[in-house]
Amino acid sequence: MSMTTTKYIFHGVMAGMLLLGVACNKNKTDVRPGNEPDYSNMAKSTVRLITFNKTDLIVNNKRVTNWYVPTAANPVDLPYPTPYFPASGKFSGSWYLPQQFLDSKGQATIQSGLAPNFITDSFQVQEDYYKPSDYYLATSAVAHTGGIYTVSAVPRSTAIPADPRHIRIRLVNIGMASGNGSGTLSLAYANGTPVSAATSGIANHRWSDYIEIPYGTYQFKVLIDGSGLQIPGRPALLTDAATLENFSLGGTQVYYSSLQTFQPGGVYTIVVAQMPGVYQYKEYPLYPNCFAVVTDVDPAVNITYGRLQLVNAFDESEKGLTIQVDGTSLPAVTYGNAGDYTILVAGAHHIKATDAAGKTIIEKDVTLRGGDNLTLWAYPNKDNSIGMTVIPNNMGGIRNTGTNADGGDGANNSYDPLKYKVLVQTRFLNFCPDLPYVTFTNTNGTLFREGIFSAAPAAQQLQPGLAPSPVAVPYPYIDLGVVTGGAVEAYQSLPGVLPGNRLIDVPALTKMDFVKMPAMYFLNGNAGAESGVYTVALIGRNSGSQHPRMIVVKHNQ
Structure with missing residues (x-):
């Protein structure tokens, strides 16, 4: 990325508007860009416009946005609604063109710009009911006169998954040809494993076919083939880059990648494009290729399916522990590891665990609700019999605070x-x-602190086989931090005594215990933990020559 990019008139105008918008929003809870257009009494066509900026539009010579130019006295986010954009009067995100604008041939002329006398693009859209299209504004491979990027038309599918437990997803590469990621790109899971051959090796201004995968919580990565580098995700807030060309978080080689639960029946696009206003280096705005998730078909509310996995903290045999769910055996899970998730229909399910000889050692009934993500932990009791507990995982990370969780006290x-x-x-x-109370800490016994996404009691005085009380600790998580986190120590504590005595025979965890990507993706060495949803558990006995250890389970892919 060259600093000369900032000299383009187009980029200069965008930078001023976006930075002003960020400054005006920094104290608000909802800082994500965009507003939902009002489609009442305006039937939607299959033509969808998508922008990664705040843009003004003219359709068939009719202004549908307010074309308001911000000033210091009247900032950009003051609402000046229009019938088509009743929230703020600006187009941001996606908008289905109302059918009223299409002529007898299904065509309309769109003009986009950043000021009344600064039209940056003009193009024609064509509706085809059987072949819907998306028009991504300002995403051409190269800039035209004056540094202006123009529209890219991409076909879109509305076909739902053949398996109702699945989603459909694809990779669209419409980034700058000369920007970061100028070669081919591949879609990968959080651990760097390619999602599919079909979504790998996608050239510039090309796109893959849709593929089906099971629904679940994913943290997709977009890899720059053959380079060991990644395309950064589009963050919610303006983010500092480590250098003009290093978009990893704090220079850690860990890139922003949003964690999202993709619900069954949904159809999605992972799009790579130039996205302004999200990264900067010192005072310089940057315009890198980033990736974002675009929903092509909204899934219905998931009241039908849930996900269940087993973690074996009990059976240390070579074969591992096997469970049956409603009479169906799942693959054995070796000691200290987590099994794959199983998708189940909401309702009651009977769990039976067997030993290496096939003898039943415990049975348990589990109730699963639609959307649940549950982990079944098997562990030893004091008498060496098997214990089993079900722990729900908050895969969205959403935390509710205040007196009333529903906001009835007026608090956002x-x-x-x-x-x-x-x-x-x-x-x-x-x-x-063997340890009635255990407290987990940061380095040198430093207790974890309370924060927006950290509840300090979630790591304190934990009893065997029990999660913290949901009444006392409604948000049972600690954010270890991408840049600063990863160091965890275990202490034997007592009621009223924190943290207690260090369990010196239990090796401490480091940031590398929270890294699942291969070393090839950390060209300059990794300096941070990877984001995700984790459980750190102390497993094993603490008697005689036996010493427990900590394991790390990552619940998202």
Whole structure:
């Protein structure tokens, strides 16, 4: 990325507007850009416009946005609504063109710009009911006269998944040809594993076919093939880059990548494009290629399916622990590891665990609700019999604070990490029956502090096999932090005594215990933990020559 990019008139105008907008929003809870257009009495066509900026539009010579130019006295986010954009009068995000604008051929002329006398693009859209299209503004491969990027038309599918438990997803690469990620790109899971051959090796201004994968919570990565580098995700807030060309968080080589639950029946696009106003280096605004998630088909509210996984903290045999769910055996899970998730229909399910000889050692009934993400932990009791507990995982990371969780006290008390930052969202559990109380700390016994996404009691005086009381600790997580986190120590504590005595035979965790990507993606060495939803658990016995240890389970892919 060259600093000369900032000399373009187009970029200069965008930078001023965006930075002013960020400054005006910094104290608000909802800082994500965009507003939902009002489609009442305006039937939607299949033509969808998408922008990663705040843009003004003219459709068939009719102004549909307010074309208001911000001033110091009247900042950009003051509402000047129009019938088509009743929230703020500005187009941001996506907008389905109302059918009233299409002529007999299904065509309309769109003009976009940043000021009344500064039209940056003019193009024609074409509706085809059987072949819907998206028009991404300012996403051409190269800039035209005056540094202006123009529209890219991309076909879109509305076909839902064949398997109702699945989602459909694809990768669209419409980034700057000369920007970061100028080669081919591949879609990967959080650990760097390619999602599919079909979504790998996508050239500039090309897109993959849609593929089906099971629904779940994913933290997709977009890899720059053959380079060991990644395309950064689009953060919710203006983010500092480490250098003009290093967009990792704090220079850690860990890139922003939003964590999202993709619900069954949904259809999604991971799009790579130039996205202004989200990264800066010192006082210089940057315009890198970033990726974002675009929903092509909204899924219905998930009241049908939930997900369940097993963690084996009990059976140390080579074969591991096997469970049956409603009579169906799942693959064995070896000691200290988590099994794959199983998708189940909401309702009651009978769990039966067997030993290496096939003998039943415990049975348990579990009730699963639609949207649940549950982990079934098997662990030893004091008498070496098996214990089993079900722990729900908060995969969205949303924290509610205040007197009334529903906001009935007038407080805007819901905090969504998608609107703030990525988290190393970590729950702590004690499965050592010989230690009645365990406290987890940062380096040198420093207690974790309370924060927006950290509840200090979530790591204190934990009893064997029990999660903290949801009444006392409604948000049972600590954000370890991408840049600063990863160091965890275990202490034997007592009621009223914190943290207690260090368990010196329990190795401390480091940031590398929270890194799942291969070393090849950390060219200059990794300096931070990867974001995600984790559980840190103390497992094993603490008697004689036996010593427990901490394990790290990452619940998202």
